[in-house]
Amino acid sequence: MDWFTAPGYWLSRLVFQRALAGVYLVAFLTAALQFRALLGERGMLPVPRFVERVPFRAAPSLFQWRYSDRLFAGCAWTGAAVSAALLAGVDGLLPLWAAMLLWLVPWALYLSMVNVGQTWYSFGWESLLLETGFLAVFLGNDEVAPPVVVLFLARWILFRVEFGAGLIKMRGDECWRKLTCLYHHHETQPMPGPLSWFFHRLPKTLHRVEAAANHITQLVVPFLLFTPQPVATAAASLMILTQLWLILSGNFSWLNWITVVLAVSALEIPSGHRSGPAAPVWYEVVVLTAAALLVFLSHRPVVNMLSRRQVMNRSFDPLHLVNTYGAFGSVSRIRYEVVVEGTSDDVPREDSEWREYEFRGKPGDPRRWPRQFAPYHLRLDWMMWFAALSPAYAGPWFGALVERLLADDRDTLRLLRRSPFPPGEPPRYIRARLFRYRFTTWRELRETGACWERTYVREYLPPTRLAGAVRSP
Template sequence: MPTAVTDGLAWWGAGDYDVARQVLQRGVAALLVLAFAQVVTQFRPLLGSHGLLPVPDFVARVPFRVAPSLFHRRYSDRLVVGVGVAGAVLAASVVAGLPQRGPWWVPALVLLACWALYLSVVNVGQRFYGFGWESLLCEATFLVAWLGSDAEPVPWVGVVAARWLLFRLELGAGLIKWRGGHEWRDLTALDYHHETQPMPGPFSWHAHHLPRWWHRVEVVGNHVTQLGFPWLLLLPQPFPSVAGAVVVLTQAWLVLTGNFAWLNWAAMVLGAAMVSDGVWRTVGSWTGVAPSASAATSVASSSFVVATALVGALLLGLSWRPARNLVGPRQLMNASFEPLRLVNAYGAFGRVTRRREEVVVEGTDAERPGVEAVWREYLFRGKPCEPGRRPPQVAPWHLRLDWALWFVPLGSPSGWVVVLVERLLEADATTLRLLRVDPFGGGRPRWVRVRLFRYRYTTRAERRASGDWWVREPVMVLVDPRGR
């Protein structure tokens, strides 16, 4: 029989969000599986002891308090693989719903372990982990760790925190655009974006060639979605459900027209979690698949209430600087205000580039790199290379080397590109596995150089005539030929 104390804790449960908890916990965990799989497959050639930006060098100059990571204590390539495998296994258990069957602290410990492991990776990841969705995944993982198990009601603190995260994600992206380049205000941004975005997808060429009036509709729709609808998250239901549904639909269009790693997928998980159980039951009654009633008790355990209350107070205290960032005239995008990345600022594409330039890496077997040399191109998995190749669908997988190369023509620090040349001259096997085609079949070229090319989509007429998706022309030599 419930006591007076437990009766007094009944209000702690939000109610009507059991489906949302499942969506958040399992959805975020699925993204963690992907992220840890990338640690196993990509971290060593990029950041390992013999990588392009070695972690041992980074931790030697950056103190733990600035970038807390278990790799400050010790780093080895074998250890980082262990971190990736352990994180993937823990996250997969949450996807399967195993920790959620126990008391509330079991999924909390599992997800906090995932958070600590991934934070350790991100904080030493430098250029290759310098993306907003890394902080987003860290913050979301910490948040869902406190949603409890199936034996507990969904805490209202968790519901509010999830809404606050989606609010910052969407409104931050909308404000950074409105305050950024004039192309967002004169509605011309989408005239260029589908062509110049970091990683075009299979339908990006088609999206670029849609009528200009449609691009204006896209920009207006973006402003309405990111500047207007987030405010519905601050209202009672069913308004948050409406806002969440809009986020899912608009993010699905971005998935269709580009490759932004798991950013869009994370936003869709958050959007779907805004939908109440009542709305899911209504939709289920239309489709014949209604969610089952929750087996959770109506009263939260006292230990769960204390833990989530403390976490809620922590998140509230850390929210001041991100909130001030939203309203401030010098808004930062994709910024963390503390090294644990618990409450962050988000935003993307404050400016849209109008010209696409791509790094092209070539090697030759010639004795000298003169005009007689025959240069062969290294081909990458995702970024534009040969004009006849249709841009592939790679998201939610993140090709970190391809993404980092997109920033090089924009002026990003790129000393690591010279290291990439050296690894190709060595025919380093782990580096070559990041590529789609090694023109030397694992052998060592005599010379490697890096050139910059101007890329643009073919017109409809050019595509019919040649079958190509791109037209490219050389701009300059970025790294002069280096030999062994």
């Protein structure tokens, strides 16, 4: 069937698949290097405790049948190995059916992790990776030209990512309607990057232009994805440029990168392929059946987007096949940070020697310049940002974090940049204090060398020791 394939998208598919494999690789490496302290048998939110109360039908995962840290590690490293193979193009060397099964492996493994990941895997880009990864199973390899319907569905995901984010902004914080949100966003975002200070110090007029351009890109341009070429390519290219701007301005895990990946699928990139072998009948049936399922499931995110009570980053099915997205429906005006400190004194006093734990990505020492981590995701650092917004976000895990720091837990300490205490000599007490952070001015930066200025606000967690009950804030 000539209508079934789009020969002009051979190169677009190739770039899409290799880039998606790269995102998968980062996601699995993130899981492999962080899971023990977060989700392991002795982690802050252990998987075994979660699967005891949540049935398989609500959270399908191979860990529902059996869990061990060794099994989780094996799945994470297997996913990384398969992702690396896909990145190298191994799927192009296999028969079509085998290539599809190979793409199914990282999706199934990552689904198993997300569905038991609890708070640590509650971000929208987890569902976005799963939805995109499931669609990639049906894109085929060099045996067939890219299926039109799958390319259309990739644009449909991209449309929902951008348009949903645009709607939630217009319905949410009034500063988006007034074009003033970017007066604050670069300073108060979850994890600033090395250029965020400079973005924050741009003239306010340019911030208003940024906000207006964002509205155009998210509320108008997405409709152009479904127009004929070259308009669709121009629309996708504009989205890619916008995402690259966001990548420069902060650390948003792989959210921006996978949005770029989706936009690549809409580009008609000239290549030497203008025709290809006819697709096997079984492949056409499988692709059209999957497409029909995804179209049917799409009614729920459509209803959500049209609703005045629109929600962000919600999965409507346990397989994360079709989801709703959005980001920064509201923007904080003030940045708060939780600073964790410990002391070796037998009796904690205000004048005790309190030493500060340093996290990898979140602001701490005012003189330490933010670093670039994205697309790698520092899960604990991100949740510390939420904890500063409200202690309710920290309730399930903050006490466990303190407990493990007091116990000198090696896996937990590996999540941090530096512990102020020598190995084997943990503090006797730990406390947490809330500070207000703001970016310094140009003059303050020159005079002090500090990019942050912080002011003490209040006690977040009183001095706590291991022998007593560790109270959440």
